[in-house]
Amino acid sequence: MSSIADRKTTGITFNIQKYSVHDGPGIRTVVFLKGCPLKCRWCSNPESQRKSVELAYNTGRCLTLAKCVRCVEICTAGAISRAEDDTISIDRALCNDCEQLCSGACPSNALITYGAHKTVDEVLRAVEQDSLFYARSGGGMTISGGEPFAQPAFTLALLREARRRRVHTAVETCGYASWDDMAAALPFLNYVLYDIKNLDDARHKETTGVSNQRIVENLRALRAEFPGIPVLVRTPVIPGFNDNEDDIAAIAALTRELGVSYQLLPYHRLGTQKYHFLDREAPMGEVTLDAETMRRLEAVVAQTADS
Numbered sequence: 001m002s003s004i005a006d007r008k009t010t011g012i013t014f015n016i017q018k019y020s021v022h023d024g025p026g027i028r029t030v031v032f033l034k035g036c037p038l039k040c041r042w043c044s045n046p047e048s049q050r051k052s053v054e055l056a057y058n059t060g061r062c063l064t065l066a067k068c069v070r071c072v073e074i075c076t077a078g079a080i081s082r083a084e085d086d087t088i089s090i091d092r093a094l095c096n097d098c099e100q101l102c103s104g105a106c107p108s109n110a111l112i113t114y115g116a117h118k119t120v121d122e123v124l125r126a127v128e129q130d131s132l133f134y135a136r137s138g139g140g141m142t143i144s145g146g147e148p149f150a151q152p153a154f155t156l157a158l159l160r161e162a163r164r165r166r167v168h169t170a171v172e173t174c175g176y177a178s179w180d181d182m183a184a185a186l187p188f189l190n191y192v193l194y195d196i197k198n199l200d201d202a203r204h205k206e207t208t209g210v211s212n213q214r215i216v217e218n219l220r221a222l223r224a225e226f227p228g229i230p231v232l233v234r235t236p237v238i239p240g241f242n243d244n245e246d247d248i249a250a251i252a253a254l255t256r257e258l259g260v261s262y263q264l265l266p267y268h269r270l271g272t273q274k275y276h277f278l279d280r281e282a283p284m285g286e287v288t289l290d291a292e293t294m295r296r297l298e299a300v301v302a303q304t305a306d307s
Contacts, residue, residue: 006161007121011154014047014115014146016126019133024170024191026139029127031158033143034115035150037176039209040197041283042238044271048146053115055079055095055103056277061110062087071102071111092279112277120158127167140168140190149177149185156181159188175215182218183225192231194219194260198242199250207241216254223258231260237297238267239287248297252304262301266294 015032023030035051064086072080079094103111127141134140148155162169170191198204204212233255237243255262267289275282
């Protein structure tokens with residue numbers, strides 16, 4: 001595809017986060033894409049799960065309809081109405097992927113739009129603003145989500161155009177994607193962050209909604225067909241799901257077999273509030289992960305690497 005066609009390709013992003021140091025080498029700009037095929041109970045980015053643009057509502061910021069009615073008046077779908085306490089109620093069945101005029105009209109930023117249609121050119125314009133930091137730190141752009149390969153055409157065009165502009169590229173993926181889509185993108189990638197959550201297929205399916213077979217097969221294919229691309233496998237340690245020695249040792253053994261780096265990520269509850277903004281319940285509730293469990297599992301990983 002030509003550079004002009006790639007630059008005009010459109011996708012749906014929900015954030016472009018600058019100065020990240022945890023999503024690949026160096027200082028990076030992380031481009032978050034909407035849409036994910038998994039339904040992980042612990043997901044900290046509920047705004048990433050659906051591919052469409054979504055409206056969120058922070059009641060704590062709302063001036064209430066006693067003082068401001070801009071959102072009700074401007075909504076073209078009739079999705080916003082008065083609640084009993086003079087806050088607003090959003091009919092999610094009526095609220096659609098519109099221009100989100102209501103969030104733009106809200107003077108207190110109580111209404112938040114998660115998602116925006118952007119071209120590759122618009123995204124890379126934001127990314128290239130920090131090219132000086134990339135040059136000094138060995139950083140670049142990381143495409144995350146959601147799941148980048150849930151928008152395969154946009155991800156490929158973004159990577160291809162970034163390569164033309166000599167931007168170092170990385171992707172954060174759950175691995176549940178068409179191998180053809182991944183294989184098309186890999187020649188334009190410098191680094192891959194790859195989630196492996198559990199090797200027990202039944203438990204993986206029960207907790208994420210999908211089998212892990214394609215995920216493991218894609219990781220093996222990646223290593224076999226693109227051995228020169230550095231891969232970091234990461235496992236979010238989730239209470240009650242994989243916070244035990246057997247599960248972590250099994251994944252650590254797989255990473256050792258494939259010759260890739262491995263990292264554990266502790267579960268956190270930072271996304272809980274966003275569930276409420278979207279009128280959803282946070283599936284994990286008040287569960288927390290203690291530091292001692294992480295220390296024990298880190299020791300398992302180190303022991304597996306040395307054996």
